[in-house]
Amino acid sequence: MSKLRLDNKKVIVTGGADGIGKAICKVFADEGAKVIVADINQNLGKETVDQINQNNPNASKYIQTDISSKSSIQALMEQSLNFLGGLDIVVNNAVAFVFGKVEDVTKEDWEKVFNTNLIGAANLSASALPHLKLSSTPAIVNIASVGGFKASPGFIPYQASKAALIQLTKGLALDLSEYGIRVNCVCPGSIYTSATDRHIKFEGSDKESHLKNVAKSNLIRRIGTPEEVAYAALFLASDEASFITGTQIVVDGGLTIH
Incomplete structure (x- = not known):
């Protein structure tokens, strides 16, 4: 029997109740990880955990989280550590979208998108740092987007936040390298x-x-499918990527070269 790629790894995934985040939680659990499904949507979060635990008993727990709130992040960390007993991997996947032309985007729209997509990721990474330092194989995986370097109409706040998240990935990789913490991101296309x-x-x-x-x-x-993004995140989180940090994997079917 082949070794599970995340055997006994302890993981937090934000935005884990739906879409790409849900796929990441399922794939990670199937590979032996114990996973916190952190999401603001309680119904979807509990549903995801039930599905995971059917195949992998007691492998996951749902924690309702507003990643734009520092107090919610603190509560997430406390509850996660009680369930996991430590922390090896953080996946910053929580996302906020605002569709519209720039003249229609409000100050509140900008704040919602950046507080979730960028500042939330930075705050969770900082909050997780003392615990990641104790891991022998710590990693942070950010889910960015090809929108961070390829513009499309009607997505300006989202694209700007994802460009910043790519740069945050590089900055964190530099700053956290002294602790052996690898930081990378996945950039999905459509x-x-x-x-x-x-x-x-x-x-x-x-x-x-x-x-x-x-x-x-x-x-x-x-x-593309959420699972195809999840397997890229799995690689970056695993020991197979032990010599990779500060970079991104693009999962876009060749969109950005076409």
Whole structure:
């Protein structure tokens, strides 16, 4: 029997109740990790944990978390440590979207997106630091986006926050290297999640047309799946990536070279 890639690793995944985050939680648990599903959506969070624990008993726990709140992050850390008994890996995946033209985006929209996508990731990483220092194989994986370096209409706050998250990844990799903590990010392209449906609504198009346009935009000729992003995150979190830090894996079907 082959060795599990995250055997007995202790993990926190933010935004873990749906989409890419849910796929990460499931894949990590299947590879032997004990996983905290941190998410603001209680119903989806509990549903995800139930699904994980069916295949991997007592492998996960849901903790309701507002990643934009420092007090919520502190509560997350305390409850996570009680369940996990330590910490090896943090996956910063929680995300906020605002669709619209720049003239329609409010100050509150900007704050919501940056407080979740960037500042929340920075605050959780800082809060996790004392515990990651105690791990023999500590890692942080940030879920950024190709939107961090490729512009698309109607996504300005999201794209700006993801560009900053990519740079945060590099800065953290430098600052935390003295503790042996690796920091990397995954940059997904077009991945089918619940956010895709919201984007289709914003565009005023239909699902079939949208998916056809996505297929034309990349070299694989289809939209990606959350699991395909999860396996990239799995690699970066695992010991297989022990000589990789401060960089990103692009999972976009060739979108950014096409």
